[in-house]
Amino acid sequence: MKENQTRNFEKVITRTIQFSGYSSILFVLLILFFLLSEGTPALFDVPLSQLFSERWYPIEGYYGILPLILGSLVVTLGASLIAVPFGILTAVFIAEIAPKWLQEIMKPLVELLAGLPSVVLGFLGILVVSPFLRDTLNLPTGLTALTGSLLLGGIAIPTIVSISEDALNNVPDSYRHGSLALGLTRWQTIWGVTVPAAKSGILMAVMLGVGRTIGETMTVMMVTGNAPILPTSLQALFMPIRTMTATIASEMGEVATGSPHYHVLFFIGIVLFLFTLLVNVIASNISSRKLKRSERILS
């Protein structure tokens, strides 16, 4: 009797756990479903040629999302230019060069940056970074794409540092020892052996960092000025800009449910989802390729 009870209990638990395991798939499908069901009507409300035109002015019925897409790309590109070199070099420093005590100081600091809410960075952007840029570069306003890029760089750096550092730490010590024994300096070992061995992990770190940047909302909304101007040249970096995320966040609160504007905002959500999906698929391909190679070596 007691044994029977245990067995039944075990069955229920196993089912519950199995269902919880599957729940992630369910949630992704739900997210996809709601984005599509609320976003695709935009294609019927607004002609396609207008949707991908360059004028975003919803009050008068202009729903061109091109400036928003390019706005996101410009800010992301700017942020990557800052975060990728600084992030990778910091990871190399922490993993390969820094003495133990310095590691113990730097790692928690990077984690602290990762934990800072994005509104805090946006707040500092408004009060510190933007006036500074306005005065030093002599701009009409400090709320520009550049300001956004600088702060988003700060958001991407912790991701890039911690994943790259893991990748570097996973390189077996025998690689380093072999290289040093052949008479190479530590510097040559780092760039000739360790970093190439950790390449796929570092690439993945970069992709995930970029993914975070595209999706970041509050910071860009607070510091980029939110002007939906189509960026056409490098000059755009010093002008106000508006991203997809900021548009959704700032306008969704004011639209009527079911209006064309509402559907277009969801449509922008679909575009954003596709962008991050692309980035993530690339990142996970990199990591699975790495897995296969290491499996080959081990077998």
Place this chain on the structure above:
Amino acid sequence: MQTAKKSNVLKQLRIEKLGFSVLTILSIATVIPIIAVVIYIIYLGAPAISWEFVSAMPSEGMRAGGIWPAIVGTFYLTIGTALFSVPLGIAAAIYLSEYAPMNKVTQSIRLAIINLAGIPSVVYGLFGLGLFVIFLNFGTSILSASLTLSIMTLPVIISTTEEALRAVPQSFRVVSVSLGATKWQTIWRLVLPQAIPGILTGVVLGLERAAGETAPILFTGAAFFLPRLPNSPLDATMALPYHLFVISTQVPGMPIQIQYGTVLVLLVFVLIMDIIVTMIRSHARAKRQW
């Protein structure tokens, strides 16, 4: 010949020295701003902090008084998120680490988790609006916002918990099952307790992120200003990060001190969470016997 070799070695050593110095400077340049930010916020925010500031309702259109309802709101949202995401996340991680076979379905689960982790927070907001607020008719409420934040937090909790469970040596499980314990008894009595520090770390990190988020709650549960505290899960609520956004961009003539004070409260919150994580980790490292 000999001298040429020697000078080559010397050259390489010089390059190494130069390279190390450059890397040191760049890395320190990367972390210095973080320290500067912390000091800056504490320095400017500290004068604003008083018992009244953290315990009173805002007054005069938020330009005076305290931020108590925002603190309470963030507390409610964090608890609400934990109620849903912690049990579900841990159960999902148990499935992946202890039950899941190596097949296509498991691969899809992993792909789904990676995807969830990558979805932008504002898209979670849209999803929460579509599903919880409108479709399930929960309205803009603590419930809708907590559920939205929970799904966003799941990937963090699942992946850290799974890692912690996998770190428990396989021999523990083998011995337990060979002594006649069922699979669940083994997991519940043996594997989970060993993995608790790792799980806690993941939970705290996940909740820290959820508590600091603004975009997912913008249209699912955050209120610009409420004259009273929320008294049911179906009420909207103020929240610290959203409040900071409001007072720094939406309210003209906001005293700067209140803004810095609010930032400091948020920063202290993050610091406390980080200290908890560090303490759990070092405690676990000291106690581990395997």
